[in-house]
Amino acid sequence: xxxxxxxxxxxxxxxxVILGAVNALEAADDFSIILxxxxxxxKEQLQVIGYVGDRITVLHAPEEISCNESPTVAIKRKKESxxxxxxxxxxxxxxxxIVSAGSTGAVLAGATLIVKRIKGILRPGLAPxxxxxxxxxxxxxxxxxxxxxxxxxxxxxxxxxxxxSKVMGIENPRxxxxxxxxxxxxxxxLTKATYSILEETPGINFVGNAEARxxxxxxxxxLVCDGFVGNVVLKYTEGLAMSLVNMLKVELMGDTRSKLxxxxxxxxxxxxxxxxxxxxxxxxxxxxxxxxxxxxxxxSDAKAIKMAILQAREYLVGNVxxxxxxxxxxxxxxxxxxx
Amino acid sequence: xxxxxxxxxxxxxxxxVILGAVNALEAADDFSIILxxxxxxxKEQLQVIGYVGDRITVLHAPEEISCNESPTVAIKRKKESxxxxxxxxxxxxxxxxIVSAGSTGAVLAGATLIVKRIKGILRPGLAPxxxxxxxxxxxxxxxxxxxxxxxxxxxxxxxxxxxxSKVMGIENPRxxxxxxxxxxxxxxxLTKATYSILEETPGINFVGNAEARxxxxxxxxxLVCDGFVGNVVLKYTEGLAMSLVNMLKVELMGDTRSKLxxxxxxxxxxxxxxxxxxxxxxxxxxxxxxxxxxxxxxxSDAKAIKMAILQAREYLVGNVxxxxxxxxxxxxxxxxxxx
Numbered sequence: 082x083x084x085x086x087x088x089x090x091x092x093x094x095x096x097x098v099i100l101g102a103v104n105a106l107e108a109a110d111d112f113s114i115i116l117x118x119x120x121x122x123x124k125e126q127l128q129v130i131g132y133v134g135d136r137i138t139v140l141h142a143p144e145e146i147s148c149n150e151s152p153t154v155a156i157k158r159k160k161e162s163x164x165x166x167x168x169x170x171x172x173x174x175x176x177x178x179i180v181s182a183g184s185t186g187a188v189l190a191g192a193t194l195i196v197k198r199i200k201g202i203l204r205p206g207l208a209p210x211x212x213x214x215x216x217x218x219x220x221x222x223x224x225x226x227x228x229x230x231x232x233x234x235x236x237x238x239x240x241x242x243x244x245x246s247k248v249m250g251i252e253n254p255r256x257x258x259x260x261x262x263x264x265x266x267x268x269x270x271l272t273k274a275t276y277s278i279l280e281e282t283p284g285i286n287f288v289g290n291a292e293a294r295x296x297x298x299x300x301x302x303x304l305v306c307d308g309f310v311g312n313v314v315l316k317y318t319e320g321l322a323m324s325l326v327n328m329l330k331v332e333l334m335g336d337t338r339s340k341l342x343x344x345x346x347x348x349x350x351x352x353x354x355x356x357x358x359x360x361x362x363x364x365x366x367x368x369x370x371x372x373x374x375x376x377x378x379x380x381s382d383a384k385a386i387k388m389a390i391l392q393a394r395e396y397l398v399g400n401v402x403x404x405x406x407x408x409x410x411x412x413x414x415x416x417x418x419x420x
Numbered sequence: 421x422x423x424x425x426x427x428x429x430x431x432x433x434x435x436x437v438i439l440g441a442v443n444a445l446e447a448a449d450d451f452s453i454i455l456x457x458x459x460x461x462x463k464e465q466l467q468v469i470g471y472v473g474d475r476i477t478v479l480h481a482p483e484e485i486s487c488n489e490s491p492t493v494a495i496k497r498k499k500e501s502x503x504x505x506x507x508x509x510x511x512x513x514x515x516x517x518i519v520s521a522g523s524t525g526a527v528l529a530g531a532t533l534i535v536k537r538i539k540g541i542l543r544p545g546l547a548p549x550x551x552x553x554x555x556x557x558x559x560x561x562x563x564x565x566x567x568x569x570x571x572x573x574x575x576x577x578x579x580x581x582x583x584x585s586k587v588m589g590i591e592n593p594r595x596x597x598x599x600x601x602x603x604x605x606x607x608x609x610l611t612k613a614t615y616s617i618l619e620e621t622p623g624i625n626f627v628g629n630a631e632a633r634x635x636x637x638x639x640x641x642x643l644v645c646d647g648f649v650g651n652v653v654l655k656y657t658e659g660l661a662m663s664l665v666n667m668l669k670v671e672l673m674g675d676t677r678s679k680l681x682x683x684x685x686x687x688x689x690x691x692x693x694x695x696x697x698x699x700x701x702x703x704x705x706x707x708x709x710x711x712x713x714x715x716x717x718x719x720s721d722a723k724a725i726k727m728a729i730l731q732a733r734e735y736l737v738g739n740v741x742x743x744x745x746x747x748x749x750x751x752x753x754x755x756x757x758x759x
Contacts, residue, residue, distance in 0.1 A: 214663050227600055227608035261566055261651035269566035269648045293652040294659030309608045310652055312600035313632040317653060320633030321660050324553050328695060332688040339688030346681030349671040356667060 082111060084373075084393045085176035088118035089145040089163035090183020092380045095119070098182065099126045101386025105394075106136055108387070112394050115176055117167035119143045142166040145183075148379070152186030156194055164188065168195040171372040178373025178393040180364065182381045189225050192370045199402060201409045204229075205369035206237040207308070207376065208244065209315060210362040215299025217362055219245055222308040223315045225367065229307035231274040234258070235282055239408045240368040241303035242285045247399030248392075254302035257291030259310060265289065271307060279305075284411045322357060363392030368405065373397055421450060423712075423732045424515035427457035428484040428502040429522020431719045434458070437521060438465045440725025444733075445475055447726070451733050454515055456506040458482045481505040484522075487718070491525030495533055503527065507534040510711040517712025517732040519703065521720045528564050531709045538741060540748045543568075544708035545576040546647070546715065547583065548654060549701040554638025556701055558584055561647040562654045564706065568646035570613040573597070574621055578747045579707040580642035581624045586738030587731075593641035596630030598649060604628065610646060618644075623750045661696060702731030707744065712736055 086102050088095040095118055102114050113136045116123050120141040127137065144162035146155045159165055164183050168191045170176040181188050189207065198205060208221035221237040222229070238256045245254040258279060260272045267290060268276060279287040291301055296314065306314070333343040343350070355361065364377035364385070373396040377389040425441050427434040434457055441453050452475045455462050459480040466476065483501035485494045498504055503522050507530045509515040520527050528546065537544060547560035560576040561568070577595045584593040597618060599611045606629060607615060618626040630640055635653065645653070672682040682689070694700065703716035703724070712735040716728040735741075 214666055224600055259652060261563055261648050269646075272648075292659075293655035294662075296656055297660050297663035307608075309600050309611075310649060313598065313649055313652065314656060316632035317635055317656060318660065320631075321636050321657065322664060323633075324636035325661060325664055325696075327553055329688070329692050332692040332695070333685055335691060336687055339685040342681040342684030342686070343688070344681070345684060346672055346678040348675055349668070349678030349682070352674065353668050353671040356671070357664075 082178075082394060082397045083113050083115060083176045084390055085115040085117055085140065085167045085170050085179045086386070086390065087163045087167045087179065087181035087183055088116050088123060089142075090181045091377065093382055094182065095122055096126055097381065097383045098386050099123060100130055101381070101383040102137065102390060103127070103130050103132045104383060105387040105390035106134070108391055109394060112397075113137070114390070115140050115170065117142045117163040117170070140166055140170060146187045148184040150184070150187070152184060152190040153194075155187055156191040164191055165195065168192060172196045177397050178375065180375045180377055180386065180389045180393050182364075182377040182379055182386065185224065185376055185379075188374065188376050189367065192367055192374045196370050196372050196374065198369055199371055199405055199409070201406070202240075202369040203236055204233045205367050206233075206240060207365050208237075208241060208368050209365035210249075211315075211318060212356060212362070213297050213299040217249065218299070218301055219303045220311055220314060221303065221305060221368065223311035223365065224308045226308040227312070228309070229271060231271060231278050234271070234275045234305050234307065235278050236369065236409070237305045238279055238282065238285050238287065238303060239412055240405050241305065243404040243408045244366060244368060244401055245302050247401050247404050248395045251302050253286045255288045255300070256285050256303045256305060257288055257295075257301035259293065259296070259304055259306040259314070260290035261292070263290050263292050275305075282412050284408055361388065364389035366392070366396060366401075368401070371402060373401065421517075421733060421736045422452050422454060422515045423729055424454040424456055424479065424506045424509050424518045425725070425729065426502045426506045426518065426520035426522055427455050427462060428481075429520045430716065432721055433521065434461055435465055436720070436722045437725050438462060439469055440720070440722040441476065441729060442466070442469050442471045443722060444726040444729035445473065447730055448733060451736075452476070453729070454479050454509065456481045456502040456509070479505055479509060485526045487523040489523070489526070491523060491529040492533075494526055495530040503530055504534065507531060511535045516736050517714065519714045519716055519725065519728045519732050521703075521716040521718055521725065521728075524563065524715055524718075527713065527715050528706065531706055531713045535709050535711050535713065537708055538710055538744055538748070540745070541579075541708040542575055543572045544706050545579060546704050547576075547580060547707050548704035549588075550654075550657060551695060551701070552636050552638040556588065557638070557640055558642045559650055559653060560642065560644060560707065562650035562704065563647045565647040566651070567648070568610060570610060570617050573610070573614045573644050573646065574617045575708070575748070577618055577621065577624050577626065577642060577644045578751055579744050580644065582743040582747045583705060583707060583740055584641050586740050586743050587734045590641050592625045594627045594639070595624050595642045595644060596627055596634075596640035598632065598635070598643055598645040598653070599629035600631070602629050602631050614644075621751050623747055700727065703728035705731070705735060705740075707740070710741060712740065
């Protein structure tokens, strides 16, 4: 297995990305890494880290795509960029999966334009893994498609089920549809139409509508929604968690007694922080593409990159691309008209 | 000012509702209350509480509308219900505002069918007040309209601005549009179209797109979205806050040292809980109706009912209905075709 890593994307690139790659190698010995980026910088950094093995190779790609560029234009023009060259390597079969902490828009556009969709898939879905009270769950789609048709959501359910069973080892993952009420008749035009389609989709375990208050309870393994709603839920999770922690902090620092108690409770706060830490869960797979595509968080540190690389490895070990194809054929929902 | 209270709605009706009404009277002496519900039950409960004043009258309405009925059917058929009779009283000018903790769907349908929209308003918006890091903000719409047109969102912005300036005393309230990115070009079809309309709406202070991670930071006074997204945000706020608190609790109880610290920090936890307590902010006004409509939370206790009644009073003191009409005329966005 060969995983290619875009070292020029993200807030902490390239050094944290390179370090994360080196550290990932220690976790398993069945894969190699290609680092895509400026050759000289990468080699220098590998020397600084002291890496001397033969499991890392370098793909020279000096250009960088920033978050401020139009993704489609950048993908088409910047042929020497670390992202485009890495995606090209996956498309050409020189690598099996890619990890990038770069511009989400560019990763989405590039994966679709260069690596291409799995046959029958209408739209790929960006699908981060989030913590719940009982264990991780997948939220799909989180921004790849802001205007959706019911058939896209149906495929998100299929792809999410494939991933959660193959990579996370969840038997018969429970699929929920994010809706404005638990009753089957609730919803806007999109979710009402999606509900009836999901009910009749073979091979998935659709358990019904998910009210937003249940998102974090652990009652679902795959939560399906359009990319606009998913983006709101994803960013609100980060923002609300941070705001609540800030508000609690203000109160804990508000009187001497509480302050003392907070100092004593430090081990619990540390565990809580670890549990809420997105880096524990790696990045967000972009499902529906002919290869493993892991979008790491833009602010990823070395540890987050390491986890994202190991997630790419698990994607490959689990044969997720092939499983999605099989599930799609089984559900007989491959619709080619949009391809 | 006469505020009519539907005593048969909500999880804790009728006793908590009646007690809340009695307690509300102590906070100001410029309003009276009509209790809509079974006369005998109300009078008995008033006797239990020991209320002997003359500021409470009773409107006998023995029927109850439950959350399991079709709202529109229930409103049309149950003419003797506490909700329908209360709404009728507002429509007939016998009361100026209503507070109900009953079925949200029935309150929305009933207000629109019986009390009717303000002239020029296309759709009313359900608009709860939520806590942020810096102070309360309004989220509009939260479920009255799951499929929206840009013009509805424009009117939500106008109505929210009227309420926040008149009732909450915020000068020039900052209006944000919930979107999947801060940049002006971001969005789905609805939010892209809404953005350009909001930019050109006179009389409101539109400050741009609000990414979901900013919802709780206090950067906006009025957050505008369609009712589907608003419902997700509202319920996720409750659910995520509860899940995070549960997760933190598990960790705080996870070792003896942390447990001790938590006991010592109790004053801070108590303040935090109070700050997050939705009952502090009353209920959700339904804006755009010819009268004050306050939807109290279904699980309201006596204190939440009291706060909702005082909120109805503030709605009337602030002349919100009239202000909305004025703002609408000023913005010249009154569109009658849908009325």
